[in-house]
Amino acid sequence: MSTTRLTVAQATIRFLEAQHVERDGERHPFFAGCWGIFGHGNVAGLGEALLEREVLRNEGGPTDHEPLRYFQGRNEQAMVHAAVAYARHRDRMRAFAVTASVGPGATNMVTGAALATINRLPVLLLPGDTFATRVANPVLQELEDPANGDLSVNDVFRPVSRYFDRIERPEQLPSALLRAVRVLTDPVETGAVTLAMPQDVQAEAHDWPDELFATRTWHVARPLPEPDALSRVVAAIRRAERPLIVSGGGTIYAGADRALRALAEATGLPVAETQAGKGSLPFDHPRSVGAIGSTGTTAANALAAEADLVIGVGTRYSDFTTASRTVFAHPDVQFVNLNVAAFDAHKLSAIPLVADALRGLEALTEQLAGWTTDADHTARATQLAAEWDAIVTSAYQRDERPLPAQSQVLGVVNELSAPADVVVCAAGSMPGDLHKLWRTRDRKGYHVEYGFSCMGYEIAGGLGVAMAADDAGEDRDVFVMVGDGSYLMMNTELVTAVQEDRKIIVVLVQNHGFASIGALSESLGSQRFGTRYRARTGSGLDGDILPVDLAANAASLGADVIVARDIDEFRDAIIRAQAATRTTVVHVETDPMIPAPDSPAWWDVPVSEVSGLESTQQARIVYDRHKQHQRPHLATPAPTPEENDR
Incomplete structure (x- = not known):
């Protein structure tokens, strides 16, 4: 040897x-x-x-x-x-x-x-x-x-x-x-x-x-669905009256987006998307109803509330996807889960279909040939999606406020970016806004890390995406959406982007604090405590805005920097950044008190059961009301006709 x-x-x-x-x-x-x-x-x-x-x-x-x-x-x-x-x-x-x-x-x-x-x-x-x-x-x-x-x-x-x-x-x-x-x-x-x-x-x-x-x-194998399991799933879909597909990251990783589109087009099944699954269908596809769950659209969540069958494809059903197990509200809702991992396929007492997403979707399309869901159900999904899209258009439009809303900033980037460009984000209020509002046009156009939602991921992650796109010979701009909180936690890979001559466009949104947790804190009765960047006074952190110049910081790390003082300047800045050949940071200040449009979906964050604060007491009343709607989803899946005959 x-x-x-x-x-x-x-x-x-x-x-x-x-x-x-x-x-x-x-x-x-x-x-x-x-x-x-x-x-x-x-x-x-x-x-x-x-x-x-x-x-x-x-x-x-x-x-x-x-x-x-x-x-x-x-x-x-x-x-x-x-x-x-x-x-x-x-x-x-x-x-x-x-x-x-x-x-x-x-x-x-x-x-x-x-x-x-x-x-x-x-x-x-x-x-x-x-x-x-x-x-x-x-x-x-x-x-x-x-x-x-x-x-x-x-x-x-x-x-x-x-x-x-x-x-x-x-x-x-x-x-x-x-x-x-x-x-x-x-x-x-x-x-x-x-x-x-x-x-x-x-x-x-x-x-x-x-x-x-x-x-x-x-x-890398593509496991095929087991025939008996496939038969059980097909039978469940055929007897459903208001079915809904929930597409997760497994659809993207398996390259199964075209197979999903073929199934949706052949059957009329509406498709909602998780954070990781966003891009499974283009936003304007007739079967797409957008984001689902706590950060979902009114369209997807309305359909989820009515669905008697939920068909999960490549999703692990995080609490944001299920709105802490409140969004799937039909009293007899059943689940079918197509997933390469048996652990995920069996979640929510589902009928499991353990298989590669591509092969599973292809098999379902073949087995469901000639079957379509009720035409009224499909038409209702289309109408709900159109209504939400009109809401998105309204949120993107300019107004006369001194500072733009975050949704307007997202709208400008979405409008000016090319279909193949990638938006990268991870933490704060922007992932939720992006999930609801971003009009994804490419299967790789949406890259939001929301499994760990790690502050500081954004710039480093954007660099990784740019390197991957370059190595694959793809012509894409990478837009990194980052708030001041995440930027302060980890901005150092701007230096690496400059060193490696990898272009990313960083949209640095300055709102002087933690906008997402600020809004959550307020809803939980905690009055945005500890979420604003203010100087200390004798009564706490409630003084003047801190004199921090993040634009100057970005310039010191080697990036080109453009400061936009209003939404019109921001639009011009994005156009200049697109024309640039180097990493460019566009700094814009927004008003954190202007929320994006939302659905009534919930997220379970416990509120203090007892408190001397009236705000907390009122928040606990709301919390207890929502808790009444949580579901364990422990019901036994209904048998197939063949099983009834045994």
Whole structure:
């Protein structure tokens, strides 16, 4: 058996270069590169290995595989966000590795790991770790536990990783790497994978079998629906009087949007969308009724309240989708769930159809040939969608207020952006407004991270989307919508966007505080406490607006900056940003007290049961009223006609 002598770090990088992925006959390398910030825990191991490969690439040396590209980040959490956004834009068919040093460098990645796993998006984390030999314990940044000699701060990755391992001997590496990539490429199990790398082991040499570095192709399967399960689902759909499809992120990742459109057009079934599923149909498709749930449209939520059958496609039914289990209000509502993950397919006491979304939708279209839902039901859905679209048009229009509403800002960007352009957002009030108001025209035109809703994701995520689009040869502008709260938490990857010459357009909305939580606080009787950026006075944080110049901050990080003082200047600024070739930040101040149009859907956030504040007491009365409408959805699915005959 032929071998090659390499360090553990060098072998890891060589292995990653050799991994390929294939689906539907399309094959390409799985790993797009490696993000990294170096410290004593990884600089001489993974840092040296990446340098060696970069030198080889630059010098044109012989190699079996394209050397892995290295990208320099400014914040460890942000590197993971960029990696995850890249993977999402590429439908989980490409991914990044991310390395950071031992200690705070490693633990800074934990938030990104949680985001990846909750959203079921692949990222490989390679944090440095303390010495496996323990010859110099405690080393710098090591956590000592008197009761656990093998404990390290990297153990915090265990609950937020789909697979975790610590490489304490070179012999452990091959099996760990194979397990890691198996999880990363599995649409059911994917998420963050963490391989903790003790710094001494990274630099240790070993004779590796050459087979470890041979080209390996991971085939991403498209599981077919089981025939009996398909029959049960088809029977349930055929007997439904007011069915509704709820399309989630699984539709997008499976590339099943065309199959969904074909099913909707053939059957007349209306389609509502979750945050991750927005873009499953173009906003103006006759069967599209828009966003559903707590941030949903009046159209989708009215249909959800009436639906006797809900057909979930690739959704995990978060509390925002179900409006905390109040939006599906029909007394006899049943659920059918098409999902590649059995865990999700069985939610809400559904009739499960465990299959790939594309193959499942194709099978349903074939089995339902000739059947259509009631024409009045389809017509009502179309009318409700048209009524909501008129509301969106009204929200987008200009008025004479001194400061524009956030909905007007979104309207300008939506109007001026091209159909293939991407809007990126994650936290605050804008995700809800975007879900309701954004008119999506492309299956990849909407990128809102709402599984973890992580403040600070926006700019790093926008960079990841821009990199993914560039690598795929796509002509798209990327619009990052970020509020001042999220911007202050993480803006550093503006520097990386400039360094990498990747253009993003950042719309920085200044409203001097946390608009989303401010509105929520007020609705819960907490009077917007702690949500406004104000100077401290003797009575609290209720003084003047803070003299913070975010536009100047963005300029100091290397971006071009345009300040818009009203909605007309904002429109001109967006046009200038589109014509620019560099990352551009458009700063605009909005009025946080002007809400976007809404549906009456609810979100369960408990209110204090007792309080001396009248505002809280009144909010509790409203809360108790809503709680009466929550549903456990524990009913047994109705039997099929065949089952009744048995």
